[in-house]
Amino acid sequence: MTVRNLNYLCAPHSVALIGASKRPGSVGATVLKNLLEGGFKGPISLVNPKYRDIDGRRCYSTVADLPEAPDLAVLATPPGTITGLIEELSAKGTRAAIALAAGMGEQKKAMIAAAQPNCLRILGPNCIGLMIPPIGLNASFAHRAPLAGDLAFVSQSGALVTAVIDWAAGRGIGFSHVVSLGEMADIDLGDMLDYLATDANTRAILLYVEAVTHAPKFISAARRAARMKPVVVVKTGRHAGGAHAALSHTGALAGSDAAYNAAFRRSGILRVLTLDDLFAAAETLSRVSRLGGERLAILTNGGGAGVLATDELQDWKGTLATLSPDTIEALNRILPPTWSHGNPVDIIGDAGTKRYADALEALLREQDSDAILVLHCPSATISATDAGQAVVDTVAANPKLVADKPVMTCWLGDGAVRAARALFEAHDIPTFDSTSAAITGFMQLVDHARSQAELMRTPQIAAGDHKYDSRSAGREIRKILESGRTVASALETKTILAAYGIPTDKAVLAPDPAAVRSVAAGILKNNDACVIKIASPDISHKSDVGGVHLNLESDAAAEQAAVDMLAKIKAKLPKARIDGFTVEPMVKRPNALETIVGMSVDQTFGPMLLFGAGGVAVEVLRDSAMALPPLDMHLARQMICETRISRLLKGYRDHAPADMDAIADTLVRISDLIVDHPEIRELDINPLLVDKDGVIAIDARMKLANEDANPRLPLAIRPYPAHLEREISINPVGKVLIRPVRPEDEPAFAKFFSQISEEDVRLRFFTGRKTFPHPFLATLTQIDYAREMAFVAIDAKTNEMIGGSRLVLEPDQTRGEFGILVRSDLHGHGLGWQLMSALLSYAQYEGVEQIYGLVNVANTHMLDMARDLGFETRPYEGDSSIREVVWHPAASAVKAPAVGAAQMTPEKTLS
Secondary structure: OOOOOHHHHHOOOOEEEEOOOOOOOOHHHHHHHHHHHOOOOOOEEEEOOOOOEEOOEEEEOOHHHOOOOOOEEEEOOOHHHHHHHHHHHHHHOOOEEEEOOOOOOOHHHHHHHHHHHHOOEEEOOOOOEEEEHHHOEEEEOOOOOOEEEEEEEEEOOHHHHHHHHHHHHOOOOEEEEEEEOOOOOOOOHHHHHHHHHOOOOOOEEEEEEOOOOOHHHHHHHHHHHHHHOOEEEEEOOOOOOOOOOOOOHHHHHOOHHHHHHHHHHHHOOEEEOOHHHHHHHHHHHHHOOOOOOOEEEEEEOOHHHHHHHHHHHHHOOOEEOOOOHHHHHHHHHHOOOOOOOOOOEEOOOOOOHHHHHHHHHHHHOOOOOOEEEEEEOOOOOOOHHHHHHHHHHHHHHOHHHHHHOOEEEEEOOOHHHHHHHHHHHHOOOOEEOOHHHHHHHHHHHHHHHHHHHHHHOOOOOOOOOOOOOHHHHHHHHHHHHHOOOOEEOHHHHHHHHHHOOOOEOOOEEEOOHHHHHHHHHHHHOOOOOEEEEEEOOOOOOHHHHOOEEEEEOOHHHHHHHHHHHHHHHHHHOOOOOOOEEEEEEOOOOOOOEEEEEEEEEEOOOEEEEEEEEOOOOHHHHOOEEEEOOOOOHHHHHHHHHOOOHHHHHOOEOOEOOOOHHHHHHHHHHHHHHHHHOOOEEEEEEEEEEEEOOEEEEOOEEEEEOOOOOOOOOOOOOOOOOHHHOEEEEEOOOEEEEEEEOOHHHHHHHHHHHHOOOHHHHHHHHOOOOOOOOHHHHHHHHOOOOOOEEEEEEEEOOOOOEEEEEEEEEOOOOOEEEEEEEEOHHHOOOOHHHHHHHHHHHHHHHHOOOEEEEEEEOOOHHHHHHHHHOOOEEEEOOOOOOEEEEEEOOOOOOOOOOOOOOOOOOHHHHHO
């Protein structure tokens, strides 16, 4: 993951075209024409041994002949020449190149190897190039140049790039960057997201995605970018066949598009379905700073248009605001008696500019709405432009109200309304040409606001203590694999689930019908009935072959059922291995609902969790939701709410609401189980019975694999690294837990800052402020463990935070900035040293090459500690009151305390 040298690609000062040509229609000639006509201000050099000059411009024979290294090289040459040219360019000092050629195949590996010594970055191969309209760079063979603007468009399809340029030009939409990624041998989606996240000229990022590679990197970069600006994606292949033949129902239900949906949601990205939606969302999101809620007020001069918009809002399951009595009274004073007296607010067809302005201002002051859509139907009493000007003037006169309550417009019609739409665009007011587009735009705002809230929320601590018997589960898994099997029986699966505190019914394995009778007799002493199920590693879905018999009320009936079951299955599946029967109590919970909880490994995003409606018809109902682990209670509840069965779980008629906390807790426990044990490849709990009394796993199946021989795809999101926790002793506190920060630590941070002196806060944050808003605290506690690490020190007696250290890595994860802060009354007791040691130990293990920090010269304690830890101290350019301290883990004479191998393993850290 790196943005290193991407500035040479996206903001070059000089360009060389290798393979420039005179031949009309050739790639080399087309790229040359685009480069020369684009308006790029820097020097453009040409290389082709066939020519001395092209149209009066000198053409060099080789890269070596160039008078100086170009920042960016565009390679319009055959695939067989690319690797050698990259090697020459790298040696020359070039740091970025675009490989246009297709058909490189295995040569891509050699090309990347040739670029690595000097970190030459490569876009492509098999792409149409790169366009940066604000600087006049058109390094592509596209048929036309895009307009300059502030939207970045990154596409995996070159053909779509040209179509989008045409589409956008007709609508006056401009771009800061248009990037064709091609085969992404080097620069990929994650790299571009990281670069564009901090690009000042880009206000929104648009993605066209066919397939994500390096899922952990993509999600990490997407989460970072989405916190800074809107990121909107169109993903193709929504209806492609996703699921492979699988052991479990989960594997069969888990199509790839569901996994992409889960990944985009977790990343804070807004997914849309069409190109129209893509640009509409970008325009709306970039013009509306924030949405405080989901209640929409509609103002219209045509009742029919208002009703149409209301119907469309309800189609989206949106929320129509209910006007307060005060607002109704205010509107009564300014509108004719025949107005609608509700929402939508119909100000009647003869409305003039004053009526528009007055009604809009009244709605802006309404406390029970969160956004306003103003509709205008063509009218003979007022021009479209005058009505638009009334809206613009009212918005301009109420900046504070509009900041909390965005105004959107929809001027219906054509011709005369174009001037009004241009007026809105000039004043950054979102505008649409149909009620459908307007409601779609509003709901995109709602969806984006929800995803942003997810990125910034403080999660609830899990319901239970979540202390597991992980070793017991691990022993059971190893025993199964060492026996040469990869499918755990229901009994073995339940044993593993029980180690993680998941309620299961008690099952016993009986090898034959006679043993079934004996086991059933014991069970029936305390239960009204029992159940027998066939035990076979070759039968995935027992009900399909008659392998389940319920409500057996006597031991003789159980034995006879086993005899009949065995005969039936041997006739149907003569080659199936039969290990016997599982016998278990008949669980009678008459109002319980059957749900399914499962896990499978997606080919792109790795382990995925599933929840939905269960039972034998699970694949017919197809009512399920997927999520990326790790989960917390909030994410688990959100997953439940995405299913249709959640409505039944809330209770209906004489059915009491189910214990939703118990379901969410089970999902969190399953999440932790699969994080801890990468040998697990598929899991079904079906049914998981759910009612007001909790949950119980009735049947379960698990598929395993040897992690050493066949490693599982890593988790797309790095989980909480519990193995980095350690306990120390500090005077005068006593026992202190030093551990990685968790999202639920936000309240502890708020209290901690209140106990820090203004001087200490100023030295750490270069500000005297002691209270910080939720978004700032969220960035401190909701970290991406892949590119940032923070440790907190917790007083074991009071459970209060008493210090913290932090390392924020650059996207390539080779260099990072540290920070440290200790409660003001605990200076000089070694806590800071311990927090820094934890940080440096982590950095050494992760292979970080350099750690630096900016320290105020007045912070002598920090400077002394840095010196003792082996940091080099340097003057900070531009500010004599600051010193930069730098530590090189590999070269430092002082090493951080080593982390025990038993504590930090690649499997634990990198998963």
